[in-house]
Amino acid sequence: MQAKIQTSQILNLPEFDYQTPASKKDAVGLLFSSGGDAIISAGGTDLIPNMKNGTIKPKALISLSRLSPEKESITADGALRLDALSTLSDIAESPLIKLKVPTLANAAFHVGGQQIRNRATLGGNLCQDTRCLYLNQSHGFQFVDACYKRGGDCCYPYPAEKRVCRSVFMSDTAPVLISLGAQLVILSNSGEKGVDINDFYTGDGLKPLKLGSAEMISAILIPPESQKMQCHFVKATPRGGLEFAMVSVAIALKIDGPDKKCGKARIAVGSINTSPLRAFKAEQEIVGHNLNEAIAAEVARKVADEVKALPHHGYSKGYLKQLVEVHTKRSLTAMIYPKEPLTHETSD
Amino acid sequence: MKQAIELIINGETHDLFVASNVTLVEAIRDNVGLLGTKVGCDMGTCGACTVLLEGKPILSCITLAVECNGKEITTIEGVSDGVTLSNLQEAFVRKGGVQCGFCTPGMILSGTALLKKNSKPKVDEVAKALEGNLCRCTGYNRIIDAVLDASVSTSHLQDQGEK
Numbered sequence: 001m002q003a004k005i006q007t008s009q010i011l012n013l014p015e016f017d018y019q020t021p022a023s024k025k026d027a028v029g030l031l032f033s034s035g036g037d038a039i040i041s042a043g044g045t046d047l048i049p050n051m052k053n054g055t056i057k058p059k060a061l062i063s064l065s066r067l068s069p070e071k072e073s074i075t076a077d078g079a080l081r082l083d084a085l086s087t088l089s090d091i092a093e094s095p096l097i098k099l100k101v102p103t104l105a106n107a108a109f110h111v112g113g114q115q116i117r118n119r120a121t122l123g124g125n126l127c128q129d130t131r132c133l134y135l136n137q138s139h140g141f142q143f144v145d146a147c148y149k150r151g152g153d154c155c156y157p158y159p160a161e162k163r164v165c166r167s168v169f170m171s172d173t174a175p176v177l178i179s180l181g182a183q184l185v186i187l188s189n190s191g192e193k194g195v196d197i198n199d200f201y202t203g204d205g206l207k208p209l210k211l212g213s214a215e216m217i218s219a220i221l222i223p224p225e226s227q228k229m230q231c232h233f234v235k236a237t238p239r240g241g242l243e244f245a246m247v248s249v250a251i252a253l254k255i256d257g258p259d260k261k262c263g264k265a266r267i268a269v270g271s272i273n274t275s276p277l278r279a280f281k282a283e284q285e286i287v288g289h290n291l292n293e294a295i296a297a298e299v300a301r302k303v304a305d306e307v308k309a310l311p312h313h314g315y316s317k318g319y320l321k322q323l324v325e326v327h328t329k330r331s332l333t334a335m336i337y338p339k340e341p342l343t344h345e346t347s348d
Numbered sequence: 349m350k351q352a353i354e355l356i357i358n359g360e361t362h363d364l365f366v367a368s369n370v371t372l373v374e375a376i377r378d379n380v381g382l383l384g385t386k387v388g389c390d391m392g393t394c395g396a397c398t399v400l401l402e403g404k405p406i407l408s409c410i411t412l413a414v415e416c417n418g419k420e421i422t423t424i425e426g427v428s429d430g431v432t433l434s435n436l437q438e439a440f441v442r443k444g445g446v447q448c449g450f451c452t453p454g455m456i457l458s459g460t461a462l463l464k465k466n467s468k469p470k471v472d473e474v475a476k477a478l479e480g481n482l483c484r485c486t487g488y489n490r491i492i493d494a495v496l497d498a499s500v501s502t503s504h505l506q507d508q509g510e511k
């Protein structure tokens with residue numbers, strides 16, 4: 001071994017204890033006994049950068065690296081069961097997922113680059129921290145006081161507001177799983193419970209997840225009825241690669257018969273607010289109608305009115321609203337007229 | 349808290365004693381002394397630190413060394429035998445895919461993994477596979493050309509097989 005030459009550390013990763021439990025049950029046991037000092041590390045692709053820039057400072061990491069995910073499967077009651085530890089590469093390439101819920105494979109395929117997807121897990125994607133231009137900077141470069149989310153007493157983007165954090169939740173898979181009506185299987189010391197993914201996000205940038213400090217997502221269930229719906233996902237980015245979304249839109253529709261009557265609809269919009277947003281009112285407007293281009297345009301306008309965009313990463317509120325409308329309209333049109341070559345999967 | 353780990357880098361086993369907050373790239377560069385793997389952003393964005401973990405490209409600057417205990421790692425030093433270049437490396441030379449060279453090790457590893465999985469990728473598949481590797485010099489065209497050029501011959505697969 002050569003002498004230590006230290007050429008490789010630009011950002012400092014603080015010290016922490018490190019444990020590698022042999023099961024998920026042991027992992028939540030360790031979380032519980034740490035009394036809130038420990039945090040799970042799955043792929044670490046969100047966690048390690050956040051620890052390097054000082055956004056989070058856990059005393060201990062409970063690493064899931066020794067555990068291998070279970071293969072995706074169909075349960076006795078027809079639900080598609082995904083292990084939260086599945087990597088995004090696994091999800092993107094799984095024939096079963098591509099067949100049953102192609103929008104999820106598509107969303108996973110558009111997270112980061114292949115190096116990220118090979119490590120990043122589905123559970124980690126759903127539990128990633130919120131982002132803002134201030135927060136995701138290394139603090140040493142900034143010479144400013146910490147913001148609320150870093151334990152300080154101010155907010156740079158919203159200086160007038162008190163103790164509010166409007167950092168944006170940018171998961172690509174969350175809006176898709178919302179559109180698919182997914183259930184999360186949450187594991188803790190007291191066993192498993194099911195949580196509707198609609199109820200999992202708090203909308204509070206300071207604590208975006210409704211997840212106890214000794215709980216983890218163990219699996220994700222997609223009900224059988226959703227597997228039969230038509231689905232669409234768009235991630236709007238400025239370059240088209242290795243980027244977080246400006247806006248993402250995930251839609252699932254039940255379209256029946258030659259009249260294309262809409263029997264059920266779920267519309268979720270990601271990356272524009274502290275949590276993914278669901279357009280419940282617009283969904284009600286579309287159900288029962290025979291779908292056509294005019295309806296698509298009208299519903300898209302309603303979705304854009306209903307979901308409130310926070311300006312983020314340099315994009316103004318008005319621009320984001322327009323993006324929501326345009327991409328919702330294109331998505332709906334592509335779903336209503338599936339033969340048309342209008343699948344804007346990643347758009348420019 | 350330091351712990352003993354074993355990294356199998358380019359087929360050679362290295363026994364290291366590292367703290368849990370040491371990243372894989374630090375272990376590779378500082379402990380093992382292989383300096384081909386670069387550190388660019390140190391935040392998982394630029395791809396300069398790309399290495400193969402069990403054959404798959406990953407970012408060694410946001411992966412903890414302790415997480416790789418007992419696993420096989422390929423760095424740029426392991427892509428060829430140190431005398432002859434791999435097919436893809438030759439294609440980079442032929443097509444002018446290298447300018448300052450800082451992104452090149454990561455590009456070669458991402459490209460090598462792509463060609464192993466898909467020996468005849470299309471342009472957009474190459475671009476997608478390289479999206480996590482930033483290059484500030486070439487404008488990417490020559491890099492993409494190089495990967496396409498290397499894909500015409502699949503002899504690199506045998507190169508990899510021998511490793």
Ligand SMILES: Cc1cc2nc3c(=O)[nH]c(=O)nc-3n(C[C@H](O)[C@H](O)[C@H](O)COP(=O)(O)OP(=O)(O)OC[C@H]3O[C@@H](n4cnc5c(N)ncnc54)[C@H](O)[C@@H]3O)c2cc1C
Binds near residue numbers: 124125128216245
């Ligand atoms: C360059 C770059 C680009 C990126 N691009 C995107 C992108 O386009 N879209 C996107 O959505 N994300 C992106 N990310 C963020 C991140 O890589 C992904 O969200 C990834 O899926 C996180 O998964 P992970 O397993 O690495 O999570 P980790 O980093 O291991 O964990 C993230 C958080 O989730 C918690 N956690 C992990 N697993 C569980 C679980 N099973 N139960 C409960 N809590 C858990 C951890 O405690 C931690 O708080 C990017 C990151 C980088 C560095």
